[in-house]
Amino acid sequence: MRFLLIIKATEYSEAGLADGKDYREAMISYKKSLAKKGALLADEELQPSSTGLRITYPKKGGKPQVLAGPFPVNQDLIMEYMLINVSTEDEALNWALRMPVPKVRGKYEIELRRLKEKLESIQDPRIKALEASLQDQLNMLKNL
Structure with a gap:
């Protein structure tokens, strides 16, 4: 089962402020653990919303409206995401909690x-x- 871990944006991430060294190192270690288990499929960080565009469509037809960022953080902006492949929802939750x-x-x-x-x-x-062939090879290597 594939799950998306969506890390929400904060005022800090939207301002482009870097996280501390300890946090960055902990996150690298966490992602390496996911990769070592063969669970990490994708990992991407987004630019702040100030570099983005939002397209909205009117309810009853009409032309779409294109808005330039930045957008308010309270609109559930995404800072980063990870795509993982695990066996159960509990396993995905355990990874998210770690x-x-x-x-x-x-x-x-x-x-x-x-x-x-x-x-x-x-x-x-x-x-x-x-x-499928690559996944079989990865599973074989994990079991060595």
């Missing part, structure tokens, strides 16, 4: 969401076969 939290940044929020598994994919079936 994530380091900065000590001096005030409220910190992580949202855990399961991805829907697609029955059909537009992805080339040859790529699917390669991914």
Whole structure:
């Protein structure tokens, strides 16, 4: 099962302030642990919303409106995300609870969401076969 760990933006992340060395090192160690278990599929940090655009659509047709950031932090902005692949929701929750939290940044929020598994994919079936083969090899290496 794939889960998305969504780390919400804070006033600090939106201001572009760097986290402390201890937190950065703890987060690197955490991500290495996920990778070593073969659970980490993706890990990306987003630029502050001041560099983004938001497209809104009117309720009854009409042209979309494009708004330039920054956007208010209270609008559930995302700072970072990690995509993990684990066996159960409990395992995903345990990984989320192990994530380091900065000590001096005030409220910190992580949202855990399961991805829907697609029955059909537009992805080339040859790529699917390669991914399955690679996953088998990773599982074999984990068991050594």
